[in-house]
Amino acid sequence: MPHHEEHKFSAPPEVHSFAALLFDMDGTIIDSTPAIVKYWMQLGKEIGVPGETILETSHGRRSIDVLAILAPELATWDYVCKAEGQVPVNYGDDAVEVPGSRSLLEKLESAGAPWAIVTSGTRPLVTGWLGVMKLAHPKYMVTAEEVTKGKPDPACYRLGAKRLGLSDGSTKEQGELNDGKQVDPSQLLVLEDAPAGVRAGKAAGYKVVALATTHAISQLREAGADWIVRDMRSVTLSHWDAKGSKVGIEIKDALVV
Known part of the structure; x- marks a missing residue:
């Protein structure tokens, strides 16, 4: 903080x-924050964009808006809802x-x-x-x-x-x-x-x-x-x-x- x-x-x-x-x-x-960092770092690997680059502008913004710029093919609500729904499951602690x-x-x-x-x-x-x-x-x-x-x-x-x-x-x-x-x-x-x-x-x-x-x-x-x-x-x-x-x-x- x-x-x-x-x-x-x-x-x-x-x-x-x-x-x-x-x-x-x-x-x-x-x-x-630690969970979201892990989420974006993993997603960054999948789309070939450094997680650090994503994190510079992602806070407070919708995932779909970030993906629309960096990986338009993944900017669908089905994909985003499924991906975000796993965050509390995988990083609940x-x-x-x-x-x-x-x-x-x-x-x-x-x-x-x-x-x-x-x-x-x-x-x-x-x-x-x-x-x-x-x-x-x-x-x-x-x-x-x-x-x-x-x-x-x-x-x-x-x-x-x-x-x-x-x-x-x-x-x-x-x-x-x-x-x-x-x-x-x-x-x-x-x-x-x-x-x-x-x-x-x-x-x-x-x-x-x-x-x-x-x-x-x-x-x-x-x-x-x-x-x-x-x-x-x-x-x-x-x-x-x-x-x-x-x-x-x-x-x-x-x-x-």
């Missing part, structure tokens, strides 16, 4: 209300939870507060990791194979909001009707670790907490994150107002800009 010593993570606690939370997966809920993520997800789920996972991974990859690591499973997810364009395009996060029954006023995406409860885009909170994901959330008009778990703080700043924190221990559930449909989130020890 990036070194944080030279940065001041000591902003006082803030409590904000949101309509829902939208989580990225890898680098945000779990850190499966090579992932850890991001500190604080398990507690936050369990509290959201227990309270009945609305949350979803929106990820550049495929459904077999995400459900595999949730099962292996025994993490809370959301009622709704948006995975790589369900959107035409991956992050930093905002379509995936807008689709996540729609699946939670919320409309941010954007045009309808992926054929799903934009007839949910109308909310201001700033009432949706995205939790991300990759600059591409931060840009996707901001392009949708949502607020974004960036976790400095995988990328340089300068990259997260440049991407436009509203808050930057070390890990998920800085993000906690303050309250859930079921009647008003508001999720109270406390953000503490954020980066002092």
Whole structure:
């Protein structure tokens, strides 16, 4: 993970209300970097591209988008879903939870507060990791194979909001009707670790907490994150107002800009 010593993570606690939370997966809920490195190194051997070259640009991007450039003949959902589905099976011991993520997800789920996972991974990859690591499973997810364009395009996060029954006023995406409860885009909170994901959330008009778990703080700043924190221990559930449909989130020890 990036070194944080030279940065001041000591902003006082803030409590904000949101309509829902939208989580990225890898680098945000779990850190499966060693497993993903092994996945790309092996795949690199198969397609004749150095794994190190792939890893320079692959984080936060869909496998199919990477393969479309490096090995177009393999850029099919059948291939990608099968390949990614084997990652938790083959490398299940090579992932850890991001500190604080398990507690936050369990509290959201227990309270009945609305949350979803929106990820550049495929459904077999995400459900595999949730099962292996025994993490809370959301009622709704948006995975790589369900959107035409991956992050930093905002379509995936807008689709996540729609699946939670919320409309941010954007045009309808992926054929799903934009007839949910109308909310201001700033009432949706995205939790991300990759600059591409931060840009996707901001392009949708949502607020974004960036976790400095995988990328340089300068990259997260440049991407436009509203808050930057070390890990998920800085993000906690303050309250859930079921009647008003508001999720109270406390953000503490954020980066002092």
